[in-house]
Amino acid sequence: MLLSWRKEADLRRVVAIAAAFFLVIAGLLLHRYFTYYASYDQGIFNQVFWNNAHGNFFQSTLSSQLSTDVIHAGELPRVDYRRLGQHFTPALLFWWPIYRLFPSPVTLSVLQAAFAAIAGLLLYFLARKHLEHRLSLAIMVSFYGGIAVLNPYLANFHDLGQIPLFMFGLLLAMEYRRWAIFGLLCLAILAVREDSAIPLFGVGAYLLASRRHPGIGAGVCTLSVGYFVLVTNVFMPIFSDDISKRFMIEEFGQYIDSEEASTLEVLWAMVSQPGLLLRELVTPLDGTLEYLVGHWLPLAFIPALSPTTWLMSGPPLLKMTLTESNSGLNTSIRYALNVVPGMFYGAIIWWRGQGFRRFGRSLEQVTPRSPARNFRRFWRFCLIISLILVPFTNPSRTFSFALPDSYQPLVYVPLPQQWQRAGEIHQLLAQIPREASVTASTYIVPHLSGRRAILRMPRIEYLNDAGTAETVQFIAVDLGRLRRYQVAFGSDRDRYNTFVPVINNLIESGQYGLIDARNGLVLLERGQPSNPTALTDWQTFLSISSTE
Structure with missing residues (x-):
């Protein structure tokens, strides 16, 4: 097992693990695509990329078919509909040159596998800044074996696959005080989607509360809030009414009575109904705990003990908890990747020695922890359980070649x-x-x-x-x-x-x-x-x- 405490290996082992992970994920995604199990979202993103490559930026009839003008107003889908009204995703242009060279849905599957593999490498280097090699390697392997990581990456291509890649890069730049790179990656994270400002806010909250870089943290929080308000209330409505007439109603309809609402109006409705807000926050308790266990399991529940985790993962967790029916609380859905970086970075900082009692102290003033032999065994057990659960949950029917899609009645x-x-x-x-x-x-x-x-x-x-x-x-x-x-x-x-x-x-x-x-x-x-x-x-x- 990779988690057995062997003699420290060189960097080639780390790269080999990442390469093997990439090949496995890419293989599963390509098999899913070529056997016609990839579905609608893969088509949406491929059409967006295809239109981008032909100069019709972010246009898609498939996205138009899901727009409020079609669903609610009964209009026809349009070829010139720009998806930016549904989700503001300029970061997709980062991969435009690659798609121009290889214009195919296959390219998107390979990109998604690369996002996951490279994110794991960055996580290793991030852990290595604080921890010894074997523990850093264990955290990287836990990322590659996490149910909340694998399930979203084994789905259709989606924009949030970029989040762990950019977030781990951002945190690595912060650790080495490369503030120019840090600033660029802040902008890259914001460009992923309009709501990627929420996990970025968590980074700012951590830097501020931990007093590591309070000025930077305050700036990141201000940037995140300002960007989110500006994009959802000014930029996105330029392209369509989907943010106010569809997404706000579908996700937060329990807080408002009208058929249309801006993000600011939804926020005000939440604040003005504290009883409803509290009820949505704490229910359903079993579903929330199950979701958290899915994130904690590959790291042997260490994130639950880390204040860093709660600060960084808290904002995206809060957003998903407050949505109607808590639809985001599912480790198979892409939104889990907004939570993942805080979970893993929080585990790193906990092993570095900073828990609730020592939170706020300089990391140089705390003593790094080292896992005992029994805990290492427990960690291995947790990781194995996480890996076993992945095929049995059959995310996005990726494992339908090996397991039935339904057991009662049997469909295989x-x-x-x-x-x-x-x-x-x-x-x-x-x-x-x-x-x-x-x-x-x-x-x-x-x-x-x-x-x-x-x-x-x-x-x-x-x-x-x-x-x-x-x-x-x-x-x-x-x-x-x-x-x-x-x-x-x-x-x-x-x-x-x-x-x-x-x-x-x-x-x-x-x-x-x-x-x-x-x-x-x-x-x-x-x-x-x-x-x-x-x-x-x-x-x-x-x-x-x-x-x-």
Whole structure:
């Protein structure tokens, strides 16, 4: 085991561990993508990157389909909709040159694996500033084995994957007093998303409360609050009304009565209802504790003893606790990565010797701790449990090749069947021209997202660059997957029952022709006659489905 106390190894072992971790995560993500288990968000980000590469910065029809104008006002998705109204993510431009060289959703999966691997390396060097090699290595391995780290990184590409990378870099720059780099990384963190100001505020709160760099800490807190208020109340509303009409209502609707609210109005509503605020803060207690245990487990619960952890992780934890239904309190969701840096840095500072009793003292005035043999065994046990839990929670169905998606009723697609099905889908999609507009079912969306106009089924109409309504040229749907999963998942059953009559109506009306169908995979093209063989396969599929 990596946590056994061996003779100190050189840096090559550290790099080898990081490289092995990268290969494993990249391999799992690529397998997930190529077997058509990557889903809608992977498509959104790929379309954003694709549009960025073609000069249409941050535009996406897939994001437009989720906008308040479409969901609430009934408007059509637009090709020129800028996602910055939903999430302000200029940091994605950092990776624009890489995507220009390798324009594919695969690039995003590899980038996400690289974010995680490099973040672990930075964490090792951060720990090494305070601790001896073996303990630093143990903390790095705990990061690579943490359920709250692995689950979000094994999902679709997302912007918050950058947070541990930038945060550990920021803390490393702080430790070595490289304030110019520190300042640049503050800006990089803020550029990740509008709410990344919240974990950055936690860094400022720690620097201020610990009296290590109180002036810098006060400045970071002021910058974080100012940026968050400015972006959510001035910049984002320029692009759309999503922040006030959708996200604030969906996440904090319990505090307000209106159908629209700014972030400042939500904050005021919270402060003016202390009873409701307290109730949301402490309930559900079991869910909150379970979430915290997920973060503490790979570090043998040490973060719970660290005031540094509570100061740094407190702001993002508070935000997730106060959201409606505490939807963010899930270690499989990307928001967990906002909490992770505080957990691991807090553990480093605790091992350095600064707990609650000695908090506020200079680190030079406290004595570093060293784990006893029994504790090292306990730590190994905790890390093993964390690693075991990851595949059994099956984050984003990444391990569906090895474990059932459902046990009761049993739903399992063996690995050979996954790849056979992937080959069938690939042959179907190869018939769609790269520049054609498309509507697709969820798990096909990422593979077709590198184009100007793509929607998710059942929508088929959008506004083109001229602002004119237009129907998509092709429709690609995997009904076989929905039929297989509908016995266990209500959402798949609802989609299946919605898509079948829609497809039948489009074929019968002559608006679209069925040009290919195989085992529940269907491809329709606008204005074309149906292929007789495809129609026969379609009717056979429907007849078999009706008897199941």
